[in-house]
Amino acid sequence: MNKKTSSGEGKGTKKPFIRLRTCIQFIAALLQNANFKGFFTGQIYKGQSKNVCVPGLNCYSCPGAVGACPVGSLQNALSAYKFKFPYYVMGLLIFFGVILGRIVCSFLCPFGFLQDLLFKIPFFKKIRSFKGDRILRWVKYVVLVVMVIVLPIFIKLTPIFCKYLCPSGTVSGLLLMMADNALVDQIGKIFTWKVIVLAIVVVASIIISRPFCKYLCPLGAIYGLFNRVAVLQMKVDEHKCTDCGLCKRVCIMDINPPKDIKSIECIRCGNCAKECPSKAIGYCSVFSKENQ
Secondary structure (H helix, E strand, O other): OHHHHHHHHHHHHHHHHHHHHHHHHHHHHHHHOOOOOHHHHOOOOOOHHHHOEOOOOOOOOOOOOOOEOHHHHHHHHHOOOOOOOOHHHHHHHHHHHHHHOOHHHHHOOHHHHHHHHHHOOOOOOOEOOOOOHHHHOOHHHHHHHHHHHHHHHHOOOOOHHHHHOOHHHHHHHHHHHHHOHHHHHHOOHHHHHHHHHHHHHHHHHHHEOOHHHHHOOHHHHHHHOOOOOOOEEEEEOOOOOOOOOHHHHHOOOOOOOOOOOOOOOOOOOOHHHHHOOOOOEEEEEOOOHHHO
16 A cells, blocks of 8 residues: 555656656757757858857757757867867866766757657557667767767768767758758768668667667767766665665666666666655765765
8 A cells, every 4th residue: 555655656746857857858959959040941050159069969050059069079179180189179078077967968968858759659569678788888988989089080071970870960951951952952872871870760769768878879978977976966865765666667778776876877867766755866966965
């Protein structure tokens, strides 16, 4: 009887939180793509704000984008004709990472928001995990090192990740084509390849929660490295935790919060905290006594 009551309380508090997070995601995506005129004209915004990196994965070429993508900016700096260390971009990535960690992925990233929406589409069988899942999660670090850092350094003026893999860039390209039909005639083999990649990511996102975040996103890989030291943390009160397993079952990234609350995979969406019937999980600061 107690278990049912506790579970009901968890579900009751979870719904308002999910709506709040969805609202924040929507507003964040809207603010990062506030050039609404671009969606109708097909013209990319080139104002001063385009020199500033946004925290999430949001393509520079999106007709609505009013800021620059940090991954794209990092590649452009590394692949410049004359190499200069990207102090500005690295400084921003470190700043976002130290303050927020991977909470950027769950609250502020437009492509993360898109994946969440796709996962809400009904499907006869949703997949939480599968054989090889843990190994595949390391692929995003390979993508970060090889496609975002190493290859752009040696292949000048070519942002490899943006050009050959980034699905956010493909979405931007499709939006531009919708606004300007003349661009359709310029489709080449590379863009066709990227459409295939995007299609795979979209289908996978309907079946698996956030597959791009788990397996391919170099930005998530960077922010994950800061999870253990970021100012914003999550904590588990061992005295309150009853090991009921509810938090693990609702985890978007399929981790076990009581055992690894500071995991590099955790995007700090807060689902575990709101589902916990004993209120053993919550947000805290790295400086708080509970986190020491």
